[in-house]
Structure formats: C-alpha cells, structure tokens
Amino acid sequence: MQVYRERSAVITVGGAVVALAGVVTLGFALAGESSIGQLILGGILLVMGSLTAGIYGEVRIDARKVDLRMVPAPHRVIDIADIKSVEPIDIAPLKYGGWGWRRTGRRTTALIMRGGPGACLQLTDGSRFLVSGRLGRQLLTALR
Template sequence: MMRKVLALAVICLPVLAVGLVLLTADLPDPLPSHWNARGKADRTMGLTAFTVLNLAVTAGATAAAFGFARVESARWSITACAFAAYLMGSLAVLTAFVAGGFGDRAGTDLPWLGLLIALVVAFAGPALVRLLWPVPVRSDDAEPDADLPRLDLAPGERAVYVTEIRSRGFAALAISCAVIGLILVLAVDAFIGICVLAVTVAGAVLQRATLRVDANGLRVVFGPGVRINIPLAEIRQAGVEQINPMQWGGWGYRVTPGKRGLILRSGPGLVLDLTNNTRFAITLDTPEPPAALLNTLLTPH
C-alpha cells in the first residue's frame, strides 16, 4: 500500500509544478509554443490558453492514474498516465523558463540543454513510478472453466454470428468535442480547438463496430476499414464476464501487457482466452451467443 501511495505522490508532481509556475510566475502574453530546427520560436500561444491546456492535460493524466490505482493489474496504465503528465509538465515548465528569461533578460530561443533535461525528467518520472508500483501476481496455470456456454448444433450444421455494436458514449463524445472544438477554434485558440476536434475523430471511429464469429474465428471491423482478426486456432476458450474498463486500460481499443480489447463501456462482454496466454475482450449487450458458438466450434462433437 505504501508503495502505491508513493507512486501516486510522484505522479502528482507535474501538475503541482505546472500550476505553481504558470499561475504565480510573471510571464509574457503570448508565450512561445513552437520552435524550428534552429531553436528559434516560430509560433506563440496566449498565456491563458497555454495555462488551461497544460493544466488540463497534466491534471487529466493525474486523475486517470488515480482511477487506475484501484485496479490490481494497472501498472502499465499507471506508467502511461505518469509519462503523459511528466512530458507535458516538463515541456510547460521549460517554456515558462525560456519565456521568463534568465534574470531580467527575456528570451525565446530554445536551450537544447534545457530540452534534454526536460526529456530526461519526462522519462525518469514514469520510470520511478513503474519501479514503485507493485508488480501484480499473475497465475497462468488457471484451469479452463467447466461450465462454458455451448450451442447444440446437429452434425454438419453450420452457424455464423454477426452483430453490430454501437456506443452512445463515444457518439456523444464525438458530437460534444465537435461543438466545443469549433467554438475554441473560432473564439479562443485555434491550436486548442484543433486538439479537441481530433478527439472527435476517435469518438466517431469507435461509436460503431461489427462483430462476426464463424468457423474461421472472430473478426471485428470498426472505423475506416480497421480489422481485428483472431483465427479459431489461436482461441483456447470463450467466456462471458463483466467488463470493468479500468481493468483493460480504459475505454476504446486498448492494448496492455497480456490483454487487449475493444472496450466501449462497462458491463457484459465476450472474453477470449488465447493460446499465447493473452486475453481479448469486447463489450457486448448479449455476449453469450458468440461465446457459445466459439466454444462449439473449438470442440465439435
């Protein structure tokens, strides 16, 4: 428990540093936000927009880390949150330091040594968090479930399962981000608005998917031709579980050590135990039929 507390305390440092520097320092408006290959500032951002963006990212990453902290096997996700917070935080502090100048002399040239230090901090912080976070105890010797769902198919009978999966949450996210992004582009800051609009694309891609189960295995299609194919030969068994997004790395298409999945919400889902000792999950309203079909195809009578 103490190691988790220390790790979470380390994750909080970037948002505290960003808040302290950006809210208390006497900084110019606007601030440099981009440098060319020669280290010369070629783009600026308003101080308010810069502060809101950096505080939002570092605070969001910190909040996500605290959310993942309740999950036993969230070491990878905790480290990813720490990296996002430390990378954004270190670059924000470096920018404030450059814009504030050295002593009474303000400057905009990018100090390469400062950039190197910021990158070292961005990687060292998450490395310390990963070192502190307890390694989950995994058991790869679990016996197959005795009561797996199955279909009663006649000899020679074939079956195919096809369904469309829709996510109201991702659809609402896409619409909301589109509206907010346009407002930000027109009224606040184009860069922040474009960043928010980028989330619209992710929401639109993930708001609908198609699942097909047949003698070839499992296939999921979503977005502009994105396909997930799992051959039947790579599946050991299929089951039904209650999906907690935090245990799979969050919402969306998630890949974490030992498991991956298309997680569109919490609730029931189809979970495959694969022959390479990894797991795949997809959230479904009625996961029993595809699970039963896969188990029947795996062990036909």
C-alpha cells in the same frame, strides 16, 4: 458470416463534446480578432471530435475466423483454431483503462464498448481477448 456492430455512448458523447468545443472555438475566433492558432485549434477539435463520435465496434464471425474491429482503426483476426475457450466475464472499463481498444501489459487486449457482461477468449498462445457489451454477448453465443 455474422456481423455485429455496437457504438459506445461514452465514446460518441465524448467525440460530440470535442466537436462542439471546436465549433465554439471557431465561432469565437471568427467573431472577433483571432489568431491563426485559434482557427487551427478550432478546426482540429472539430475534425477530431467528429471522427471520434463516429467510432464503433464490430465483430465478424465465420466458420474459420473471428474478426474484431474498432472501426475505423485497429482490428485483429483470430482463427477459430487458436481459441482455446470462450467464457462469460463481467467487464469494468476502468479496470482496463477506459472504453475503446485497450492493451494491457498482462497479455490481454480488450474491445470495450460498455461495462457489464461480455466474453473472454482464451487463446492457445496464453493471451486473452475481451469483448464487452452486446458484442461480447453475441460472440459468446456464436462461439459456444
């Protein structure tokens, strides 16, 4: 089984900024008179930012299936037999709603870690799965 992992700089930096906002909020709340709301807000920002900064994409490929994950949350397993074709594609994250795990109304799901070259999996049911960045290039190479 081949396993590939990649972090998105946009998601990691965004999470770090939110966590830092939580630290600052907690700092101000603890330095003076604070309400319970400020402490709760600071704690929520710190936890959510830390969790977001730890997100990464993962692709696992073996002889029978391709497992696409946005760790620690969504994932999808696609049988090799369900892949009609694999084609290179240039992916612009904002066209699909940004970075991360994206679903569009056009029967397209995407795992977008960065813009640029990637892979488009055309499935036998007519849907598509896009994978960007280094993960997409490695997937393209492994399935061709």
